[in-house]
Amino acid sequence: MHPRFLLRLLVILPLALLTACDETPTGRSQLALVPENMMAQMGEDAFDQLRRDQPVSRDAAINRQVQCVAQEIVAAAEAIYPADTLPEAWEVVVFEEPSPNAFALPGGRIGVHTGLLQVADTPDQLAAVIGHEVGHVLADHGNERLTQQLGIKAGMLVVGLLGEGDLGQQQLMQALGLGAQLGISLPFSRAHEEEADLMGLAIMAQAGFDPQESVALWQNMAALGGGQPPEFLSTHPANRTRIAALEQAMEEAVASYRTVRPANCSG
Template sequence: MKYKKYLSILVISVLIVSCAKNPFTGKSTMALVPNSQILPMAFQQYDQFLSENNVVTGTAQANMVKNVGQKISSAAERWLTANGYAGYLKDYRWEYNLVQDETVNAWCMPGGKIVFYTGIMPIAQDEAGVAAIMGHEVAHALANHGQQRMSASQIQQVAAVGLAVGTAGSENAAIYNQAFGVGSNVLGMLPFSRSHESEADKIGLTLMAIAGYDPLIGARLWERMSQQGGDAPQEFLSTHPANQTRIDNIVKWAPDARAVARKFGVTSFKN
């Protein structure tokens, strides 16, 4: 009896999950929060971020980020149109900005709002390296990974509340709730995040290849990234695949990315 409320909430959670098929992955993915809500929030947060940080303009690096970004977004549009999804990105408002910050990072918010930090530029090294990073970050947005993470987080929260209600009064309630917290992260949220990173790697290779860049540059980029030092957690405890896993996957996927690009008339690749 005491678990009925918990089970009912879980059933309701499953029933209310909205699904949307993503053209880049072919998968039906969680979409509890619609893009009509996500994109305006993303645009507002992006503008606020830019207003609070030092945006670099007019330099060779800033121009490179914008130029490569335009090529990657154009590659996405070409792929979508060729595969019957013309207009899929009609609500995107692409922006590509370089921000003065020594953090080694870059990101793309839903709706095509991109930031590169100056700290990642030495690792990118050149235009092809920027394309490898750009392809990966743009792929996160195209695959709706932000939307999926928000949806998964909501389900995790509902399940946690259901468990707390279902075990209320039990002498083992604290143990159950702690076990759920650890288990749902290690067995659920972390693998979910790692799968997103791998998806973004694979989609990103195709985008950079269509844009005219050698996808194998992605492997060289991660080799440089792995040389940055620092202790990384074991892969199963991380939100990201291990660097060597990513390198091995990129080497495996690169020929397919080149093959797709050739269908778009790309016969040579910058490296």
């Protein structure tokens, strides 16, 4: 992270701490103090780095399907959360990468790995993943985590326990949820994951994708992952916990789905 950019953040953060906490779209209290224009710029920079480091898929059919699903998800997110500031335009890129993953970044960037399409068997299951990732952006999870990281590190700087050079690109990538892409092991917190799951469920249903396919997706993920570590050892919810939470919210999501036109991103 550029020293002048970091200095601006460290000046803003203590002043912003004097203001009240904000709320996420689900009503959870949140401290997310990095200015949105800074978050958008960091998201753009991170996405550009990924595009330099990873090959982009040229498969026309795959790109067509991913673009279709992403467009429907973004339109539904805008319909459900009109009061929240969303990017004016979204860029969607499919990366040639075998790991089953996807991500969305502040500023309107969505990345999907080709490996995800081996696990997400249908457009509806792909919509569950993209809806989840857009939920992270809508709820400002990257900002919240970066605020926490900078708050801790700013305090360490004040007491002289950390040099300015120790605040670098790695921490930024961690905060934006790009650990898996860049070999950094720091997933979103369990609370963030659960919130993004429920937001994504509502978004995909509003977009015309069958919300029941979200459960099928995580069953596929569970089968792919084999034995998971015990839940208390991970910040991610265990697959069975995730599925149980989705099933608990399913009745409302299905009711919403039945009121809209089904999405058609099959071909």
